[in-house]
Amino acid sequence: MDRRSLIKHAGIAGVLAAGVAPAAHAQAAIRWRLATSFPKSLDTLFGSAELFAKAVGDATGGKFQISVHAGGEIIPAFGVVDGVQDGSVEMAYTAPYYFYGKDPTFCLACAVPFGMNARQMNAWLYEGNGLKLLREFYAKYNIVNFPGGNTGVQMGGWFRKEIKTVADLKGLKFRTNPFAGKVLEPFGVVPQNIPGADLYPALEKGTLDALEWVGPYDDLKLGFNKVAPYYYYPGWWEGGPGLDFYINTKAWDGLSAEYKAIVESAAARTNITMTARYDARNPAALKELVGLGTKLRPFSNEIMSAAFKSAQQIYGELNSSNPEWKKIYPDYAKFLADTNSWFRYSEGLFDRFMQQQKL
Amino acid sequence: MDRRSLIKHAGIAGVLAAGVAPAAHAQAAIRWRLATSFPKSLDTLFGSAELFAKAVGDATGGKFQISVHAGGEIIPAFGVVDGVQDGSVEMAYTAPYYFYGKDPTFCLACAVPFGMNARQMNAWLYEGNGLKLLREFYAKYNIVNFPGGNTGVQMGGWFRKEIKTVADLKGLKFRTNPFAGKVLEPFGVVPQNIPGADLYPALEKGTLDALEWVGPYDDLKLGFNKVAPYYYYPGWWEGGPGLDFYINTKAWDGLSAEYKAIVESAAARTNITMTARYDARNPAALKELVGLGTKLRPFSNEIMSAAFKSAQQIYGELNSSNPEWKKIYPDYAKFLADTNSWFRYSEGLFDRFMQQQKL
Numbered sequence: 001m002d003r004r005s006l007i008k009h010a011g012i013a014g015v016l017a018a019g020v021a022p023a024a025h026a027q028a029a030i031r032w033r034l035a036t037s038f039p040k041s042l043d044t045l046f047g048s049a050e051l052f053a054k055a056v057g058d059a060t061g062g063k064f065q066i067s068v069h070a071g072g073e074i075i076p077a078f079g080v081v082d083g084v085q086d087g088s089v090e091m092a093y094t095a096p097y098y099f100y101g102k103d104p105t106f107c108l109a110c111a112v113p114f115g116m117n118a119r120q121m122n123a124w125l126y127e128g129n130g131l132k133l134l135r136e137f138y139a140k141y142n143i144v145n146f147p148g149g150n151t152g153v154q155m156g157g158w159f160r161k162e163i164k165t166v167a168d169l170k171g172l173k174f175r176t177n178p179f180a181g182k183v184l185e186p187f188g189v190v191p192q193n194i195p196g197a198d199l200y201p202a203l204e205k206g207t208l209d210a211l212e213w214v215g216p217y218d219d220l221k222l223g224f225n226k227v228a229p230y231y232y233y234p235g236w237w238e239g240g241p242g243l244d245f246y247i248n249t250k251a252w253d254g255l256s257a258e259y260k261a262i263v264e265s266a267a268a269r270t271n272i273t274m275t276a277r278y279d280a281r282n283p284a285a286l287k288e289l290v291g292l293g294t295k296l297r298p299f300s301n302e303i304m305s306a307a308f309k310s311a312q313q314i315y316g317e318l319n320s321s322n323p324e325w326k327k328i329y330p331d332y333a334k335f336l337a338d339t340n341s342w343f344r345y346s347e348g349l350f351d352r353f354m355q356q357q358k359l
Numbered sequence: 360m361d362r363r364s365l366i367k368h369a370g371i372a373g374v375l376a377a378g379v380a381p382a383a384h385a386q387a388a389i390r391w392r393l394a395t396s397f398p399k400s401l402d403t404l405f406g407s408a409e410l411f412a413k414a415v416g417d418a419t420g421g422k423f424q425i426s427v428h429a430g431g432e433i434i435p436a437f438g439v440v441d442g443v444q445d446g447s448v449e450m451a452y453t454a455p456y457y458f459y460g461k462d463p464t465f466c467l468a469c470a471v472p473f474g475m476n477a478r479q480m481n482a483w484l485y486e487g488n489g490l491k492l493l494r495e496f497y498a499k500y501n502i503v504n505f506p507g508g509n510t511g512v513q514m515g516g517w518f519r520k521e522i523k524t525v526a527d528l529k530g531l532k533f534r535t536n537p538f539a540g541k542v543l544e545p546f547g548v549v550p551q552n553i554p555g556a557d558l559y560p561a562l563e564k565g566t567l568d569a570l571e572w573v574g575p576y577d578d579l580k581l582g583f584n585k586v587a588p589y590y591y592y593p594g595w596w597e598g599g600p601g602l603d604f605y606i607n608t609k610a611w612d613g614l615s616a617e618y619k620a621i622v623e624s625a626a627a628r629t630n631i632t633m634t635a636r637y638d639a640r641n642p643a644a645l646k647e648l649v650g651l652g653t654k655l656r657p658f659s660n661e662i663m664s665a666a667f668k669s670a671q672q673i674y675g676e677l678n679s680s681n682p683e684w685k686k687i688y689p690d691y692a693k694f695l696a697d698t699n700s701w702f703r704y705s706e707g708l709f710d711r712f713m714q715q716q717k718l
Binding site (some may be wrong): 125357 | 484
């Protein structure tokens, strides 16, 4: 129902008599379906999609309704790109690095090993060339993307035995994101990619020797501490993984300018809120895990440095072999280097000083 | 114009015949004035208020219009609390720590020395008790606040001579925020509080020996490098200063639920965008400053540690003497300590490793 048909049906005279201002803001009722890659139990990852849908609903008096679905409910957890691309759903919410297999370029919308932290990702996306470049890439998948969350740096994951040296990695069946798997393969790691909901039994049964999921809050919910004692940090393959809202291009084009603006602000609100939620909830969860016997371990500098070199080599190869990657990565890498050179003088020194204090 | 009066004037039969859904979303046209504390030249601080106004305008098809005014244009830069409180303007955009003189409790909405970084502020505000506690405090000023920006940790400012020891601080006429001034007073610093627009001439004429404003991008625009050679870091009195949108309570209460939701999302979008903007623009500005001869200097550990102790002592005194402060600070301090203990294992190690690499 728009202003034009209101005027037609109710009669222009009556409308004018009532003093109705031009109703450019009046909008048709819309129902969309949003498929996520996440289990309902996670009020962080799944909950952020709900938060987005609520923000859109509230801003439109319930006229723009978005129903949110767990991974597998209407689309498989890792099938959401296809689902949006072919229009099975209008929207999805996912961690783009799951789609490394389609094209490693997806990972630049989320996280690559030794890449950006959350602050850097948002800066590159919103105020650098990031979002512009990624939208050019996503266009061929019929996707318009909106940054919609960032977990902050994740943990390195749960290990059944201690991993001190590069040699200790040999033969390790490790569930991690595919790009991290690629970086670790030269050291004999056998990478696995399994949706979150299926991880616990795999680690329990020994199908996996180690896994990483997110961080203390989510990991405690999924109970990984019950089946592995060592909890490594940091997850250097995801220094600030970004979540994306995917919207089918035709569905997006069909929205009014007002609805587009509402979606854009709701996504940005979800983005900042998710990081806030993780930062607020991880500390207590980490304390609880340590109280339950979890042993915290940093990755050794030997492992970090070897992995860093392996990652740089892969980036060099992709720059040569993958034209889509090449269109984006150099800009990403320059932004990363530039911001690190600034953060070294600003955030770095402040945070280090504060983390050393007894508060 | 709401649905009820539309029905009354156009006739319920006609409306029903036209299939009009309940038009809860149809909104009256509104014009608000937003007074900022900032000069128009700063596309970061002033520009963020414009970004907010545009997001609201776009989401409402231009029906909710907010005009944005520089400090002093309709309200003095430091008069915006009074302006919102007495309803002279519906809204303001400011750095709450300017209002230390009214009550140091304002600073907890923005930054206190050796306080939270940007991530921690947002986490405390949105997902801790921060926003709830601050709104209770602001209520007596007829203000409903919305976090609307964060600069990230700021620089320590521009100094005409090197400051290596606590003794070097003696007699220094230093423009900084009032809380930092209070922390530095025991060391003989003579603190000054001057709006941004008036700073350059004061430093040039020697009315000031040193000043701090924000960081490379804004500071370069205001030209401070031309009148002082040493640029100190980090600005430990503002590890992640938050900007606030202030809305007069009565004006807020008069908004529809949809407009309220639109304002809330637009403010959050502004919040994340401002930090992104600073993070994207500061690196090049810092390089340019260094190229122009600016000498970067870290505050010595002697100065940082002495200032840290001085700050803790003031917090202890305020806990005893200021009931408003006491209602909020213990929660703030606990959240700060908890998140630092988590960041030590996560962000801290990742960022440090990355900042050490040659990229």
